[in-house]
Amino acid sequence: MSTTTLSEAKMxxxxxxxxxVAIVTGSGRGIGLAIAKKLAGSGATTIITDITQESADAGSKEITDMGLKASGFVCNVTDTGSIEKMTTDVMNKYxxxxxxxxxxxxxxDTLLMRMKLEEWNAVIETNLTSVFKVTQSVIxxxxxxxxxxxxxxxxVIGMHGNFGQANYAASKAGVIALTKTIAKEYASKxxxxxxxxxxFIDTPMTQKxxxxxxxxxxxxxxxxxxxxPEDVAEAAFYFCTGGSYVTGQVIVVDGGMFM
Ligand SMILES: NC(=O)c1ccc[n+]([C@@H]2O[C@H](COP(=O)([O-])OP(=O)(O)OC[C@H]3O[C@@H](n4cnc5c(N)ncnc54)[C@H](O)[C@@H]3O)[C@@H](O)[C@H]2O)c1
Known part of the structure; x- marks a missing residue:
């Protein structure tokens, strides 16, 4: 526990x-890039990771062009080898x-009746299993x-469900339960x-x-x-700067849609 000194308060x-050093997955664009920009704006070295080197570099360049610190790394979150390599490379460099x-x-998205097992698996792997794998590697x-x-x-779909999003809703509900478990297991650290x-956030995901x-x-x-995306970045910023006595929580950023 630390008490805020005058010099810290003035910082x-x-x-x-x-x-x-902050790693943000899938941050070549959209919400991830906005979060990375916000963290970089507060002095962090941001590790922009995405499925291809090109997309990671594109995100990273936007940040370095602002005079802030960023570096692009490939990390396909569905590929354990790719995750391990990224973590090792970041640790070696920083x-x-x-x-x-x-x-x-x-x-x-598609209705349950029409959803193929591949569509179910792809979303669970990318949205949920990835959080388990990347967190295990980095933590x-x-x-x-x-x-x-x-x-x-x-x-919010992980809390309320949605038509045509059985796979997505289940993956995000899983992320919430995983969040609380990680919070419990690592609080002592x-x-x-x-x-x-x-x-509903305006990004390429919803533009389609x-x-x-x-x-x-x-x-x-x-x-x-x-x-x-900046609205989501504000919440991420809170968890990374203030909020040191806050863990295992879910903050909803939805313009009041669900309340
Ligand atoms: N846009 C919304 O309305 C909204 C709402 C709720 C939650 N979210 C969540 O926010 C997060 C970001 O979404 P977004 O709206 O910015 O979408 P987006 O499609 O704009 O960005 C997603 C990013 O993830 C990357 N990505 C996809 N598969 C990957 C993989 N296997 N490995 C590494 N990177 C991969 C993409 O290349 C892309 O850069 C997602 O988890 C999404 O589910 C978005």
């Missing part, structure tokens, strides 16, 4: 995560990992350092683990939805507009 926003944001995710280093912040990107459950479906969602959002 600028820009320095809050100085010297820290020697530490303070923050892990499990963000990579996909949808393969051993946090454990040794006796410090860590793990933030998992779940979804000064590692917190929390989840964010976004509602039909206009009439988007209109329908809007009717149920009291704040009357879709969320931006």
């Amino acid at each position: 600028s926003h820009h320095d809050l995560l100085k010297d820290q 020697g530490r990992v303070d923050i892990l944001v499990n963000n990579a995710g996909i949808t393969k 051993k280093n946090m454990s040794k350092a006796n410090y860590g912040r793990v933030v998992n990107i779940a979804s 000064n590692i917190t683990c929390n989840a964010i459950a976004p509602g 939805l039909k206009p009439e479906i988007k209109e329908k969602y809007l009717e149920f959002i009291p704040l009357k507009h879709f969320g931006q």
Whole structure:
């Protein structure tokens, strides 16, 4: 436990995560990239990981172009070898990992009746099994350092279910339960683990939805507009900077859609 000193209180926003290293999965674009930018803006060295080197580098370049610290690494979250290589490479280059944001995710929407086992498996593997694998790979280093912040990107769909999203809803519900388990197992190591459950956020994932479906969602959002990736980044930032006495929680960022 630490008490805030005057000099800490005076420390600028820009320095809050100085010297820290943050890995964000699937951060070549969308919510992951917005989270990485927010953490980099507070001084963290951000590890932009994505399924291809090109997408990781594209995200990383946006951050370095802002004069902030980032580096792109390949990490296919469905491939154990790729995860292990990324963790090893990051540890060899930087020697530490303070923050892990499990963000990579996909949808393969279709009604239960029509859902193929491959569509079920692909979403569970990418959205849920990945969180188990990447966290297991990274958290051993946090454990040794006796410090860590793990933030998992779940979804309101994981709390409420949705038509056409049996695979996605189950994967995100799993992420929430996994979050609470990690929180319990690692609290004694000064590692917190929390989840964010976004509602409808304007990214390539939702841009592919039909206009009439988007209109329908809007009717149920009291704040009357879709969320931006930056809205999710604010919640991630809270867990990584303040929030040291908060673990095993799910924060909903949905414009009031579910309440
Ligand atoms: N957009 C929303 O409305 C919304 C709502 C709730 C939750 N989420 C969650 O937020 C997270 C980010 O979504 P987004 O909206 O930014 O989507 P997005 O499609 O814009 O970005 C997803 C990123 O994950 C990467 N990715 C996909 N498969 C991967 C794999 N196997 N290995 C590594 N990277 C992989 C993609 O390349 C991409 O960069 C996801 O977990 C998603 O489920 C999104």
